[in-house]
Amino acid sequence: MWAKPKFLKHMILLAFIPLVLSIGMAPAMSFGNIFGSPKKQMDDGVPNEDVLCRVGFDLMLRPTGTVACVKPTSADILIGLGWETLAEDSPMLAELMVEEKTIEIDGLTVSYKEGGSTDSPTILLLHGFPTSSHMFRNLIPALEDEFHLVAPDYIGYGKSSMPSVDEFEYTFDNQADIVDKFTEELGLTEYSIYVMDYGAPVGFRLFDEHPERIQAIIVQNGNAYEEGLETFWDDWKTWWNDKTPENEKKLH
Incomplete structure (x- = not known):
């Protein structure tokens, strides 16, 4: 911690x-x-x-x-x-x-920063590791005239609750679930996501669960993992390692 x-x-x-x-x-x-x-x-x-x-x-x-x-x-x-x-x-x-607030999700306190009018397009700012919403402290004032910005601290980060590993399993699935419920509590039905580092696997899960809610995805050095790629890239990997005409045909 x-x-x-x-x-x-x-x-x-x-x-x-x-x-x-x-x-x-x-x-x-x-x-x-x-x-x-x-x-x-x-x-x-x-x-x-x-x-x-x-x-x-x-x-x-x-x-x-x-x-x-x-x-x-x-x-x-x-x-x-x-x-x-x-x-x-x-x-x-x-x-x-920058205004700082808290909200209770599943018995846990989620701290978040918020700026801008709720009538403006919303951008959900998802931080990386080992940071928190603190990384957006200067970005929020710079954009709040045109956007509604919301930056939560994941569980175990920033000023959010820090339960033990016996009380909370620190996985991307669970972090994304908390953020998903967080957006619903705030009534965010349409928003863009800005993802950085660990924010990518959290944000991508939100998109996978609610593609109709995500208006845009902004990626800054986002993480992606082979576990999520399944078999889609197999033919590409083969071609990258052996660029023959036969392997290239499999890509089309």
Whole structure:
């Protein structure tokens, strides 16, 4: 299993604070002030969730200099802070603008990123190994004006559930089954698929199961396996190894 890199979120946010200060968007603020405030607020009866969020470094400085407790994937809050335009030119902020959601499939949590209007053509983004939907963090903001983009984390990847091998058999069939049910839960009846690496055997299974739903297939370094080729390529393999007129006739 791959450890979830939760520390990256904090590193990004902490690194961003001095950037904000350096361009004069907010006055300097010490960590003593940040940590002092939640203690007083807890005594004043502020909900624990809000206090824990503040001391958990989920912090961003508003242009006015006040502190906001935000979820890094909350586009609405970032827009409210007035950073939508800045995000267009900053890969780091563009990533923060991507909305992150979860859904339950067969008792498992599937995490996914989503961007764009549901009225636009949908592209299902299927990641490879050993990555996650994180690999599409910059692609989604770049395309969301014209497309509805959905990027799930497979089971055992990203922020989705990570059951043991005794609880879940990690096969392409099972991963494709979860993704198939995921698309149905989201009501995706027509969509294109963008497949990369392991995404290919997952996406190809979706196409095999529901060819009427798949509008286009975009392949980037997709994996294919001999087990799925059966006997179709036998005559081609013979010709590749022995290019005689007789073997070539078998191809037509």
